[in-house]
Amino acid sequence: MNTRSNDVILKTTTNTIVFVILAFSVNMLLSGHNAPGGGFIGGLMGAGAFLLLYLSYGLKPVHRILPINFTYMIAAGLLIALLTGAGSFVLGVPFLSHTFGYFHLPLLGKTELATAMLFDLGVYFTVIGVTMTIILTIAEDKLEKAEEKGN
Secondary structure: OOOOOOOHHHHHHHHHHHHHHHHHHHHHHHHOOOOOOOHHHHHHHHHHHHHHHHHHHOHHHHHHHOOOOHHHHHHHHHHHHHHHHHHHHHOOOOOOOOOEEEEEEOOOEEEEEEHHHHHHHHHHHHHHHHHHHHHHHHHHHHHHHHHHHHO
């Protein structure tokens, strides 16, 4: 994959933009069970941030800095979502029933915690994992074909 010779502006702005996108992605995740948003849209935004990193810096440099196996992220997300649903069986309520409560946390004060948030977290990880696995598989395939033509 050839990098552009004059991509300083792209790389410099990417560093800031990725942070902003990821912060908003987490915000969408955390507010999703009470307001518009949630794990799905937050996961898509998170995948967009990772994609921007890959587009700006290339596959190999980002893999060296962020050695994330997105296939494991899919498995972790599905496990979290499944355990959240199965937890309702332990309490004797229908599958995926959720509950919430208010707790006093040291730095946050009175905070609402809901089991729907755990399910959203599973969806968040699954969406990032699936999206990035699909995109990176296509990109690596294109890169291999381009290298074969070059040799």
